[in-house]
Amino acid sequence: MTRFIIFFGFILSFQVVGQDKAVDTKTAQPTIMAIPFARENQTLRSVYENNELTRIAITKVKEGFDKRGVNTIDLRAKIKQNNNSAALQEGQLDETKDAVIAASGADIYVEVEASANYSSTGNSANVIMTAYDAFSGESLANKTANSPKVYTDNHERLIEKAVEKELDNLLNTIQEKFTDIRENGRTITVRVGVDEGSDLTMDSEIDDSGDLMSEIIEAYMEKNAFKNQYHLQGTTSNRVIFDLVKIPLFDEDGKNYRVSKFASDFRKFMKAKSIDVKQTIQGNNLVFTVKGSK
Amino acid sequence: MKKLIICFFVTLVAIGCSPKLSVPFERTGAVEYVSGDKNTVTLASTATASGDTEGIYYCERNALENLLFRGIPGSNQENPMIENEGQAYSNARNALDDLILRDGYRKFLIQSYMDDSYKAGKAKTRRQIVKFDLQALRKHLEGAKIIRKFGL
Numbered sequence: 061m062t063r064f065i066i067f068f069g070f071i072l073s074f075q076v077v078g079q080d081k082a083v084d085t086k087t088a089q090p091t092i093m094a095i096p097f098a099r100e101n102q103t104l105r106s107v108y109e110n111n112e113l114t115r116i117a118i119t120k121v122k123e124g125f126d127k128r129g130v131n132t133i134d135l136r137a138k139i140k141q142n143n144n145s146a147a148l149q150e151g152q153l154d155e156t157k158d159a160v161i162a163a164s165g166a167d168i169y170v171e172v173e174a175s176a177n178y179s180s181t182g183n184s185a186n187v188i189m190t191a192y193d194a195f196s197g198e199s200l201a202n203k204t205a206n207s208p209k210v211y212t213d214n215h216e217r218l219i220e221k222a223v224e225k226e227l228d229n230l231l232n233t234i235q236e237k238f239t240d241i242r243e244n245g246r247t248i249t250v251r252v253g254v255d256e257g258s259d260l261t262m263d264s265e266i267d268d269s270g271d272l273m274s275e276i277i278e279a280y281m282e283k284n285a286f287k288n289q290y291h292l293q294g295t296t297s298n299r300v301i302f303d304l305v306k307i308p309l310f311d312e313d314g315k316n317y318r319v320s321k322f323a324s325d326f327r328k329f330m331k332a333k334s335i336d337v338k339q340t341i342q343g344n345n346l347v348f349t350v351k352g353s354k
Numbered sequence: 355m356k357k358l359i360i361c362f363f364v365t366l367v368a369i370g371c372s373p374k375l376s377v378p379f380e381r382t383g384a385v386e387y388v389s390g391d392k393n394t395v396t397l398a399s400t401a402t403a404s405g406d407t408e409g410i411y412y413c414e415r416n417a418l419e420n421l422l423f424r425g426i427p428g429s430n431q432e433n434p435m436i437e438n439e440g441q442a443y444s445n446a447r448n449a450l451d452d453l454i455l456r457d458g459y460r461k462f463l464i465q466s467y468m469d470d471s472y473k474a475g476k477a478k479t480r481r482q483i484v485k486f487d488l489q490a491l492r493k494h495l496e497g498a499k500i501i502r503k504f505g506l
Contacts, residue, residue: 089505127392127489130504224392225430228488231504232433238506239437309506 090167090238093133094121095157097173097188104160105139116219117174117187124227138164166194168234174219182209185218189230196344198247201233245286245306248319248344250326252277252337254298258352261297266333273335273350274300280329281305284322319344377404377477379412385420387429388483395421395431396485398469402477413482414466418459421486431488435495442500449498462491 096107096114108115118135125132138160161169173188190202205226207218254261262274271279274295281290286306293303311317323339323346330337336351384400397420401412420426425434436442443450452458465485472479495501 089503124392128492128504225390228430229432232431232435235502235504236433236437238504239502242506 091131092168093164093166094118094170097171113174116216117172120223133164133166182211184209185222187222200237203230250302250305250346252300252348254350381419385417387426390430393489400481402479409480417484446500462487
């Protein structure tokens with residue numbers, strides 16, 4: 061009996077060893093909105109309503125995203141919602157796209173441009189899709205899709221053919237960017253400048269250690285950047301610019317790590333060094349202004 | 355005459371007992387894109403094996419492994435479905451073995467038929483057309499936690 065139990069236990073141990081490791085990491089589902097590519101002096105609404113090819117392409121792109129289980133925001137519904145409201149800001153053309161994106165709450169927007177080609181050897185359609193991070197404006201992926209040449213005027217079908225050939229590739233490229241962000245963190249830029257009336261410069265010694273202000277700022281970035289990844293673009297007597305500082309996607313508790321948290325921590329660090337700093341956050345760009353010593 | 359019969363039988367036994375030609379599976383890049391649409395991809399996969407059954411399996415497996423770990427150039431699946439093969443195996447070896455080695459992939463195989471075959475020495479090289487249901491395959495990979503769902 062004892063032998064049987066030992067044998068049984070031995071077999072069981074193999075079963076346990078053979079099981080896969082449970083990798084259950086949480087996935088934050090971003091929301092995506094497909095929008096038409098708008099040239100200068102064009103509003104999103106006018107392009108959407110006047111360009112049938114682009115309208116078809118946007119619908120096909122949205123369909124493709126929905127198929128992959130991605131949370132999408134419908135541009136037409138958004139436009140209807142914001143109809144005649146300040147979000148569309150007719151007349152303020154430069155801000156129209158930004159305003160619609162901001163009002164939509166989308167994490168990613170995909171600019172879609174469609175065109176038809178006519179030739180004696182058949183008609184075809186081209187669709188250009190470019191995905192951007194709505195928060196930072198960083199380009200995530202871009203694909204140019206071409207349909208085969210066919211003797212047809214059914215452009216809807218041609219566009220569908222073009223979109224379905226490249227949509228998965230677009231999504232997979234975005235997903236690869238996401239994986240990279242998960243593993244290596246988000247990229248932010250940090251600029252620390254000295255106010256004109258400040259009694260400090262970047263070359264001022266801050267404490268008894270003899271470290272210059274620029275040196276303690278760089279040491280802070282080195283220590284607090286995600287996986288110590290940062291890049292110092294340059295230092296002058298009144299400015300330090302980091303064109304790349306990595307911050308984590310989630311904090312230690314698994315909550316979203318906000319850029320404002322990084323900014324707040326840096327400001328508190330400077331305060332502890334008796335330096336008064338003002339902060340401005342714009343997307344992924346942090347700007348700090350050193351007002352002076354306290 | 356008796357000697358001849360003995361010699362014949364000895365020869366027969368020798369042939370019968372000689373080890374069968376065994377061609378191990380080798381993942382190659384011999385997988386071409388044929389066609390694709392929203393939910394499927396059709397591939398032409400070439401592999402060499404000792405027999406027909408083995409040949410079909412090698413072709414299907416080669417197509418699947420290229421689709422999963424390498425991506426298919428010029429197709430709607432240019433990027434591999436599984437970004438990091440090593441990491442996927444260390445996280446979900448059993449699930450991947452079930453899918454690839456234990457015929458689990460057949461649930462996602464819509465079509466598989468021979469396109470061409472020719473003798474290559476004692477082995478046989480075969481070109482097989484295989485069509486996979488991408489959406490179902492992706493859902494399976496997500497469910498088995500081999501890949502993550504779309505998102506951060």
